[in-house]
Amino acid sequence: MKFQKPKGTKDILPKDIHKWHFVEKTIREATKLFNFSEIRTPTFEYTELFKRGVGSETDIVGKEMYTFVDKGGESITLKPEGTAPVMRAYLENSLSAESPLHKLYYITSMFRYEKPQAGRYREHSQFGGEIIGSDSIDTDVELILLAKEVYNRCGINNFKLKINSIGKPSERKTYVNALTDYLKKHFNRLSEESKKRLGTNPLRILDSKSPDDLIITKEAPKIIEHLTKDSRNRFDLVLYELTRLGVNYEIDFRLVRGLDYYTDTTFEFISSDLGAQDALGGGGRYDGLIELLGGKPTPGVGFGSGIERLIIVAEKNGFTFGEPSSPKVYFIALNSSAKEIAFKIMMELRKKNISCETDLLVRSMKAQMREANKIGSDYVFIIGDDELKNQKGILKKMSDGSQQNVEFDKLREYLN
């Protein structure tokens, strides 16, 4: 094979495309029901945006970005996540001047240089939502509800919602100190990776999967205990509201998430139908991000969700995404003048939004019948010598094999 797709990428073939269409349609319907507006941002941004917005100590920025210098000498990065670009667009276009509140969603490719694995690609698709301008707990909840709505509409009901609060930066600071003190006492038993992380980003040690780390972090001080009354209260209100609306959740004090910009609420949807990469989607609040990117202090909350993973989980649950589409009528034209008539009728039908197809390989009638059957046409319309003479074609209904003679210009009336 001469050319192969780059590692970690994929082709979505015609036989599978209906799944994507279904998911995309579902996302657009759900976001509409929640009154979110779509925003599209560039595929690449200046590298600095992610360094600042996501955080230099994060894995995403530290080792996973597709970064290159363009011909103008600018450092460019293919977007590895959705929130920072949306915030950049929000600021650059002064959206706050139009309205104090924005509810935005996107569907787009993301790029991360990682080793591909089950449900993990170097180019993958995410849909995400952001609510900018309000710090109300209702916005946290609404985003969770939006994600849940999309999952449910794709036949996914068995996911688990994990939720936590990591508080305000000041609280987190005192907590990180307490955590660091605790971890230092167990330094020798920490995994190598965590030892390194203790100096750079101790919070991340909490979601290490290393068995040794797990034993240690299990007894570690919990961030909840370091929240102020206000933050604690806020978290409780989010939980209360979720409970009131019948949304099941599980508090996970280790859920700190991989991006630096989060504050207060963090959450993650996980599914046991995925492999080791069990996160279907995740997000949280980022009240400091816009200010960090040079805007006025503005609260916000958002989430991102992997579309490939969504499709994997939906399929494991037997969801079918509807049927691949097939043309309504397949025209079997048995000679060149029949073909001329067929194309004329097809042109009219297509204008009326009726899909048609005809043989383009000059094949035998039998072969054309087979083809019509294979692609799932509802009808076949046969035009041969006799039909040309009578100006009537044979309309055959594939489901029961019944057929009748139909005048060329009346065909439309016989289709349903």
Add this chain to the structure above:
RNA sequence: GUGAGCGUAGUUCAGUUGGUUAGAACACCAGAUUGUGGCUCUGGGGGUCGGGGGUUCGAAUCCCCUCGCUCACCCCA
């Protein structure tokens, strides 16, 4: 970046201790008294056995290198 497993037709796989023109099923194409699908039957096309090197009279089969895929770690969607 680390580790493990796997690479034979479009797909899923067989291929005996290395031994003649590498097989099956499904898919695809074409026929079955010549203008009618789905079932059945018959036939056909299609493989540099991932690639390169080596051992051997002889390699899909053994050895080395390489590429790719998959899964796990790390981390995430």
